[in-house]
Amino acid sequence: MGKKLDSITTELKEFIQQQKIFFVGTAASEGRVNISPKGTDSFRILDQNKIVWLNLTGSGNETAAHLLKNNRMTVMFCAFEGKPMILRLYGQAKIYHRRDVEFHRYIKLFPENIGSRQIIEMDIDLVQTSCGFAVPFMDYKEERTALNSWSTKQGPAGIERYWENKNTRSIDGFETEILGD
Numbered sequence: 084m085g086k087k088l089d090s091i092t093t094e095l096k097e098f099i100q101q102q103k104i105f106f107v108g109t110a111a112s113e114g115r116v117n118i119s120p121k122g123t124d125s126f127r128i129l130d131q132n133k134i135v136w137l138n139l140t141g142s143g144n145e146t147a148a149h150l151l152k153n154n155r156m157t158v159m160f161c162a163f164e165g166k167p168m169i170l171r172l173y174g175q176a177k178i179y180h181r182r183d184v185e186f187h188r189y190i191k192l193f194p195e196n197i198g199s200r201q202i203i204e205m206d207i208d209l210v211q212t213s214c215g216f217a218v219p220f221m222d223y224k225e226e227r228t229a230l231n232s233w234s235t236k237q238g239p240a241g242i243e244r245y246w247e248n249k250n251t252r253s254i255d256g257f258e259t260e261i262l263g264d
Contacts, residue, residue, distance in 0.1 A: 172205065
C-alpha cells in the first residue's frame with residue numbers, strides 16, 4: 084500500500100512524467116483552502132527534492148496569495164490509467180514573478196506561453212504514495228488549447244490588465260503581489 088519517502092525515486096519520477104494533470108493544495112492560516120488542477124507541459128523535477136511548475140494566468144491567483152502568507156504546499160498526482168497510485172509531494176514553496184531573477188532562470192525550462200504568470204519552486208520534505216484503488220480509469224484525449232488561445236489573443240498588455248482586474252487579490256482578499264510592490 085502506501086509509503087513515506089524522503090525524496091522522489093527514479094520510479095516516481097517516471098510516474099510523474101507520464102501524468103497529464105496534477106493538483107496543488109495551499110492554505111493561508113485563515114480563509115479558504117485552495118486546490119487547483121494544473122495541466123499542460125508545466126511541471127519539472129529539478130532533483131530528488133526540488134520541483135518547479137509554471138503557473139499560467141487564470142481566473143484566480145489563490146496559490147500566490149497563500150504562499151505569501153504560508154509557504155506550505157502539497158502537489159498530488161493520480162494514476163487515471165495503468166497501475167493505481169496516488170503520489171503526494173509535501174514541502175515549502177517560493178513564488179517567482181517576471182520581475183524576479185529566478186523566474187527568468189526557470190522559464191527556459193518550459194514551452195513559451197504568453198500567459199506565464201509565476202513560477203513556483205518547491206523544496207520537498209516528504210513524498211507519500213497511497214494505493215489509488217478508488218481512482219477511476221479515465222482516458223486522456225488531448226490538451227485543451229483554450230487558455231493558450233485566449234492568452235495569445237490578449238497579448239502582453241491585455242494579460243497585465245487581466246492580472247490587475249482579476250489576479251491581485253485572493254477570494255479572501257489576500258494580496259498576490261502579481262504587479263509588484
